[in-house]
Amino acid sequence: MKNVSLIVLALCLLGCTYADRLPESKSPVKVFLLAGQSNMEGQGVVSMDHPRYYNGGKGNLVNTMKDPKKAHLYKHLKNEKGEWVVRDDVKITFRNRSGGLTIGYTGYGGTSHIGPELQFGHLVGDYYAGPVLLIKTAWGGKSLFKDFRPPSSGGTVGQFYELMLEDIHKALDNMEKNFPELAGRGYEIAGFVWMQGWNDMCESKAIPEYDKNLINLVKDLRKEFKSPNLPVVIGELGNGGPKAGGNMAAFRKAQKKGAEQIENAAFVITHDFWREPQQSPNVNHGHHWCGNAESYFLIGDALGKSIIKVIKGKDSDWMN
Template identity: 45%
Template sequence: MTGLKTRLAMMVALLTVFTASLKTFADSPAEQPAQGPLKVFILAGQSNMVGAGVVPLDPNRNDGRGSLEAMVKDPKMAARTKHLVATDGHWAVRDDVWIWYFDRKGKLTTGYGSRDTMIGPEFGFGHTVGEALNEQVLLIKIAWGGKSLAVDFRPPSSGGEVGPYYTQLMQHVREVLGDIQSHFPQYDGRGYELAGFGWHQGWNDRINQAHNDAYEENMSNFIRDVRKELKAPELPFVIAETGMSGHEEKHPRALSLMRAQAAVAERDEFQGNVAFVGTKDFYRPKDQSPSGQAYHWNNNAETYYLIGDAMGAAMLDLMQDADE
């Protein structure tokens, strides 16, 4: 009996040591790194940041061509888009990426475009950065249709009257960041880091010659002013080209505005912290799309997804450069 008690005591002691070892191993920073602060990305612009990419495959809209549903069913896109669909066949809902878009907020999935049946660049962007980052991600999307940089988003450094939508943009960012908990009850108070700013806009400036001519300077002022107001002097910025009509675009103002967007990222002061994303390759013609609405990328969801994905990849590159 005594021998049995001794063996039992030894077993308990060994189990205690083993349990303690497991806890030490689990708590080891090398094996279980502590998650850092919330990574916050601001996505802003006009109607093509709002987003008009059609999600459902509607036979009445060009037999469903160009819809998000058709894209994920395309064998050529299957490997690239498999993470967009959950195992039950529904659209994936990302626990690790939250989105705030005015009265809509929650976990990233489809339906954060101009309607709940549409997507914008936030969809591809959120999936791309969410796949790459270990930290929780928050997208703050602030966009309105039909807005110019020269007037509506006019930054303070450009002189004249500050654009009312520039002011609203700053107000919305501060409001969300000032009370994250009320918008996202899952937030555990670990703090946040402004990680990047994505911009997709241009139509309302390219249709006005004076606005077009001032675009490069206004965009540069916008970047500087946003960084100053948000107290983030090196905030990575990604500018997505307003490349509607693709490589077939011939209008002088359209070509001039796209050159201006690219030129901003080429300025010495913005090397390594501002990126330009060409989008003309993502254009899909009317016969491959739900509509012929050229200024909204023909409502092609593949286009909007690829724009967001490219913006996300460019953002990750800027973030990596900043860390090196």
């Protein structure tokens, strides 16, 4: 009897060890919607290192991974052969591309850049035992005030709000065609990630109503996908770092104000992930985080940890 008790105790402890990773039992595919403008598209340089055009590769992903102080954070991105990992349990669709999560799902095609989706996908993929699908929909130079304007904000519904929905529905409708291994599972919309704001920040008349437009965007998306409590994370427009004045400071306040009024949502501070232009590939592209891959990796990391926290509804040791 004593041996049986010990076995039961051991099994209980084992169960506790894996309690934070949700069990797999032919569960529906967990779908995350990632939307926004060019910083959601992804501008983090992977390996380009031209002395003039990419600052000799400073701040690109390959060189960041070589830094002994940071290498441990990135080791999961490559396998033992030094090849970029392609996850078979985390799928992604972006425009006309679909496949396993890896580098390159940006507006550039090929494998030259990354966006927040890379590390975000690794985190949610590690969290769920079953398959995950990221549906990424983003266009550069688009405002929430006009281009993504949701129906509940009144006026003309934004062209890119409608295109965003079209992208999402198309990806969902074609999920089993693009990924036959997911056939028969069905899906659950598990979360929405919003990374946008540069164009609204640049237009003074857009800032005062950004909070309401953000609230309406989430409300309308939740209605569209019949998910009133859909977990949401909103990434701060952190370009330039902690010190901000003028339109940038006003816009960040509007973002935060809107996010705080949305139930089951979190506002994710990103300004600490800014890296100086001199240490980045694209020194003159402040609107794109100067192409710094570490910035995009850390943004994805923060967004991923935050949405898992929202999903769990409580603090977790897994996050630490």
